[in-house]
Amino acid sequence: MSRKFLGLVLPLAILIGWEAIWYLAANPLESISRPSQIALALMHGLSDGSVLLLTWQTFESALLGFVIAAGLGVLTGIFLGLAPQLERLVRPTVDLLRPIPSVALIPLAMLIYGFGVRMESSIVAFACIWPVLLITIAAVRGIEPGLLEVSHALQLSTWQRISRIVVPAAMSRIAVGLQLALAIALVVAVTVEIVINPRGLGYGMMSAQQSLQFDRMYALLLWTGLTGWGLSRLSQTLIDHYSPASRAQLPRSPA
Amino acid sequence: MNHETYGTGPGVSAPAPASHTVALKTSNVSMAFGPRTVIAPLDLTVNAGEFLCIVGASGCGKTTLLRLLAGLVTPTTGTLNFLGQAINGPARDRAIVFQDYGRALLPWRTVAGNIALALEACGIPKDQHRSKVEQLAATMGLSHAINQYPSQLSGGMQQRVQIARCLAQDPKLLLMDEPFGALDAITRQNLQDEVARLAQERNTTVVFITHDLEEAIYLGDRVVVLAANPGRIAADITIDIPRPRNQLTTREDRKFLEYRHDIYGLLEDH
Numbered sequence: 001m002s003r004k005f006l007g008l009v010l011p012l013a014i015l016i017g018w019e020a021i022w023y024l025a026a027n028p029l030e031s032i033s034r035p036s037q038i039a040l041a042l043m044h045g046l047s048d049g050s051v052l053l054l055t056w057q058t059f060e061s062a063l064l065g066f067v068i069a070a071g072l073g074v075l076t077g078i079f080l081g082l083a084p085q086l087e088r089l090v091r092p093t094v095d096l097l098r099p100i101p102s103v104a105l106i107p108l109a110m111l112i113y114g115f116g117v118r119m120e121s122s123i124v125a126f127a128c129i130w131p132v133l134l135i136t137i138a139a140v141r142g143i144e145p146g147l148l149e150v151s152h153a154l155q156l157s158t159w160q161r162i163s164r165i166v167v168p169a170a171m172s173r174i175a176v177g178l179q180l181a182l183a184i185a186l187v188v189a190v191t192v193e194i195v196i197n198p199r200g201l202g203y204g205m206m207s208a209q210q211s212l213q214f215d216r217m218y219a220l221l222l223w224t225g226l227t228g229w230g231l232s233r234l235s236q237t238l239i240d241h242y243s244p245a246s247r248a249q250l251p252r253s254p255a
Numbered sequence: 256m257n258h259e260t261y262g263t264g265p266g267v268s269a270p271a272p273a274s275h276t277v278a279l280k281t282s283n284v285s286m287a288f289g290p291r292t293v294i295a296p297l298d299l300t301v302n303a304g305e306f307l308c309i310v311g312a313s314g315c316g317k318t319t320l321l322r323l324l325a326g327l328v329t330p331t332t333g334t335l336n337f338l339g340q341a342i343n344g345p346a347r348d349r350a351i352v353f354q355d356y357g358r359a360l361l362p363w364r365t366v367a368g369n370i371a372l373a374l375e376a377c378g379i380p381k382d383q384h385r386s387k388v389e390q391l392a393a394t395m396g397l398s399h400a401i402n403q404y405p406s407q408l409s410g411g412m413q414q415r416v417q418i419a420r421c422l423a424q425d426p427k428l429l430l431m432d433e434p435f436g437a438l439d440a441i442t443r444q445n446l447q448d449e450v451a452r453l454a455q456e457r458n459t460t461v462v463f464i465t466h467d468l469e470e471a472i473y474l475g476d477r478v479v480v481l482a483a484n485p486g487r488i489a490a491d492i493t494i495d496i497p498r499p500r501n502q503l504t505t506r507e508d509r510k511f512l513e514y515r516h517d518i519y520g521l522l523e524d525h
Contacts, residue, residue: 146358
């Protein structure tokens with residue numbers, strides 16, 4: 001019970017110390033808001049709905065990009081994982097495209113889509129597809145050869161082999177790639193909003209900073225961190241409950 | 256003993272009594288991995304309903320031979336025939352029980368789900384799965400474990416699941432690759448008796464690989480001794496011990512001990 005809350009001690013101590021310093025310092029910096037002001041600004045932003053709107057805008061782009069990347073990445077990854085020759089053909093191109101910083105695509109995406117969801121989610125999708133693709137390929141390659149031999153001996157059709165053996169066997173590792181991609185999606189979405197796109201949490205932070213509403217800027221920063229944490233917790237919970245591998249790791253019954 | 260045929264190399268074929276129909280036949284089958292010959296040209300005949308045990312030291316090509324019979328690998332030379340059809344790949348009427356049950360079962364599926372995989376492969380309608388799975392589980396003594404996952408079962412139980420899955424294919428030929436090698440003595444004896452009983456009841460042809468000579472004699476209608484480097488038939492011996500056999504009395508039987516004595520000498524020689 002007490003161990004569960006042990007992790008809260010440090011953040012609370014920092015907040016109290018922060019608030020205390022603000023009172024003790026003779027000439028506090030205006031740009032460093034007090035925790036109490038930040039909390040008030042966050043409550044205010046939440047109650048008037050502006051923070052929720054910004055959150056929705058960021059999530060819209062991040063999740064759309066993530067879903068596109070996940071779908072394309074998993075499908076292509078399974079396909080390439082099962083066809084090593086084809087993977088050798090595609091691999092150099094992937095290695096060439098992968099190191100391009102996603103933010104460097106902003107000018108191009110602007111040219112194609114202009115401001116808005118499509119521009120932002122296309123950059124998110126570009127950033128997210130590589131980890132999903134590469135981890136899926138590795139996961140399919142790493143499937144127990146014995147299981148593939150069983151599918152061969154049973155003469156499973158290609159579709160049966162993929163749906164009944166390959167996907168469930170690779171799922172737990174693919175899920176790790178998806179989790180990674182989800183975290184990247186939020187980072188890239190907020191970055192694009194800060195750099196150029198006038199919507200979402202990133203834009204909210206920029207405009208708060210430029211209009212000298214520092215408490216609101218901190219509040220949005222805190223809120224972005226909380227939503228990211230919530231998203232990763234949610235994905236972990238989903239994986240724990242629904243992944244086929246989690247069922248396989250049930251405790252052994254006494255022999 | 257006059258029922259033995261000793262072979263010294265390629266081209267030794269088993270005596271096939273005219274009264275039996277030949278189920279499985281290999282002609283001049285050899286296997287090489289690069290420069291290394293694993294199996295020298297080999298002729299082997301298995302009659303329908305026969306329980307053939309192949310015994311040999313490790314590295315003599317037993318498993319390769321079984322994989323050839325399953326159609327999982329293609330021979331370098333020669334042809335394989337099962338019921339008059341050339342073996343060009345795996346087929347569901349030839350089921351293979353892998354030695355390593357831990358790698359052959361789907362860890363994310365229950366016992367019922369693992370057995371049902373073979374039914375799905377055979378295209379059996381879903382509404383029949385439940386009754387068929389229950390029946391097969393009962394046959395293999397798995398009824399109480401039907402909703403458990405492989406990781407929750409002992410090694411012997413997991414191997415029962417794999418055998419049940421193979422039976423779900425309704426195979427005419429059962430290929431078994433040292434299926435009981437990793438099991439304890441008591442579990443092994445129980446499973447030996449069950450496999451012997453199943454093979455007899457269903458009149459299934461069985462090719463059973465083992466490195467355990469006593470297991471081969473106890474189970475087999477015939478024992479083929481493989482010699483290594485390259486793999487070839489060193490002896491082909493008909494086991495003339497009546498069925499049903501008994502773990503205690505059969506193993507103490509004078510004939511059993513004679514077979515053991517003779518074949519043991521052959522295994523040592525090669």
